[in-house]
Amino acid sequence: MTTPGVRLTLDRPVAHYLPGDQLTGQFKIEGSKAWGVRSAELSVLWYTAGKGEEDMAVHHFERLVDDPSKPLDLRVPRPFAAKLPLGPLSYDGDIVKVCWCVRARLFLPHGQTAVAETAFRLGTVPAARPPGQEPDGDSLEAETEQAANS
Amino acid sequence: MPFGLRLFVKKRGTRRTGSRWQAMLAEGVVDAALLAIGLYGLYWLVTRFITVEGAGYNWWPWLVMVIPFALIAYGAVGVMTLLWKSYASTERRAATVQKATDWEIPGTDVKSAYPPLPTIPPIDAVVDSPGVRLAFRLPIDAAPGWVSATMAAICLTWNTLVAIFVIQILRQHVAGNPNWLLTWLMVPFVLAGLWTLAALGRQVLISAAIGTTRVEVSDHPFFPGERYQGLVSQTGRLHVRWFQVQLLCEEQAIYQQGTDTRIATARVYRDVVFSQRKFDITPGQAFESGFEFTIPVSAMHSFATSHNAVHWTLVVRGRVRTWGEIERRFLIFVYPAAAAEIPVRELTHSFVRNRPR
Incomplete structure (x- = not known):
């Protein structure tokens, strides 16, 4: 059984935001088929990647439910907006990375789900190590000794 | 991964030794069993000691009730957590946790x-x-x-x-x-x-x-x-x-x-x-x-x-x-x-x- 494609777009052409900025965008089902979506969730969240176990937290959460009095038709684009927090800022470290994204999750009949995700950067913290620069192999002790003797 | 329980295996690396649904099922069975044992234990204590007139038991049946209550609490929390995990998405659970942590305790x-x-x-x-x-x-x-x-x-x-x-x-x-x-x-x-x-x-x-x-x-x-x-x-x-x-x-x-x-x-x-x-x-x-x-x-x-x-x-x-x-x-x-x-x-x-x- 197939699931619908979900289009999730941010209003800014460059997905780069500063703390306190307003994040706006919209999401919709691709195509003209109704699909009978039971509910939909829109989250603005951050998660960690890298060597450690994943940590995540949701900053903004919206849940839309299909109701007879208010049918959920996601063929019509659904706008969303969220004020971004002061942190954590996006970070690309050696073994710890902090990634921000907007995620739309659609709950379909028969327990099926469809998910779409769009990443964005929060803040201006550059990568801990520029691309191509490998971590130095010297231990802190060796470096300290060298620095102290120089 | 061949089907079968591997109870006494030293797990290495990040691979799983079983499927996710097997783990959830086992967790659910254990929690439900604890809940059932606790309920039965409580029933047994109440019918055999607490409500018997003139049996001469004083405080100890009340003290022993800590055991079934602990099993009931542990099993019930485990079953509810499992149901909540299978019912709600990761984001919804995280949002609920976030909302709960924002509460100020009077x-x-x-x-x-x-x-x-x-x-x-x-x-x-x-x-x-x-x-x-x-x-x-x-x-x-x-x-x-x-x-x-x-x-x-x-x-x-x-x-x-x-x-x-x-x-x-x-x-x-x-x-x-x-x-x-x-x-x-x-x-x-x-x-x-x-x-x-x-x-x-x-x-x-x-x-x-x-x-x-x-x-x-x-x-x-x-x-x-x-x-x-x-x-x-x-x-x-x-x-x-x-x-x-x-x-x-x-x-x-x-x-x-x-x-x-x-x-x-x-x-x-x-x-x-x-x-x-x-x-x-x-x-x-x-x-x-x-x-x-x-x-x-x-x-x-x-x-x-x-x-x-x-x-x-x-x-x-x-x-x-x-x-x-x-x-x-x-x-x-x-x-x-x-x-x-x-x-x-x-x-x-x-x-x-x-x-x-």
Whole structure:
């Protein structure tokens, strides 16, 4: 059984935001088929990647439910907006990375789900190590000794 | 992965030894069984002891009821958690947790003098100790203290057990009935005990001889791109070969490797903010020196979650004659630059200005 494609777009052409900025965008089902979506969730969240176990937290959460009095038709684009927090800022470290994204999750009949995700950067913290620069192999002790003797 | 239960297998790497639904099913069965046992136990206690008239039981059936209640609570919470996990998405669960943590419990003072920033550790505990020369005295990282305490506990336990055996063996010798096999078997255990005593003695001597390291800073929290003053003080009787204060940024990741929990660290920034070579410290006159340091403009702020962290530290390192290398760590907190514009920071500054310098 197939699931619908979900289009999730941010209003800014460059997905780069500063703390306190307003994040706006919209999401919709691709195509003209109704699909009978039971509910939909829109989250603005951050998660960690890298060597450690994943940590995540949701900053903004919206849940839309299909109701007879208010049918959920996601063929019509659904706008969303969220004020971004002061942190954590996006970070690309050696073994710890902090990634921000907007995620739309659609709950379909028969327990099926469809998910779409769009990443964005929060803040201006550059990568801990520029691309191509490998971590130095010297231990802190060796470096300290060298620095102290120089 | 072949179907089947593998109960006694040492799991290595990050692979699973079973499918996710198998784990959830097993967890559900165990929780439901605990709940059922608890309910039956409670029913049994009530019908056999509590409600029987003239049975002569006084307080103990009521005390024993703790056991079924504990099973009911554990099983019910487990079943409900499992149902909630299978019913709600990861994001919805996280949002619910977030909402729950935002609640203020009546009667508790949860307000901090500093801006509430998610994942950025609060600095209240760091700034509650005023310095002598500068605004704040940094608390020392407690890890070396824990090393000494652990060593003392191991030393005490090991040597107590060894002493019990040695006394028994000596009694046999005094009674003229020596067991030479047991006597010789005890030798390595006694030597190991002596080694733990020597190691503990050396640790205590190092702590006493090296003395106290004190680091004070002019401000807290720190913000990227700003320059701060610091002061380092070292007591003891030491012939110092070299002595440095370093500003470090380290990433820390906690991960599961099989059934083991491991911690990985990576240093992403290091700056020597103070360095001096070949000088003596005498008991009557502590070494004291000021220094300045700048948090880099591109710095990542302090970050701490359950499994990942970015720590900023002022590390005092050196090499002294007789005792070798010393290292003392002082955790500091770097906040995002945007947090500096929060009016609360004014509070921090007025607080600092009122402190003796």
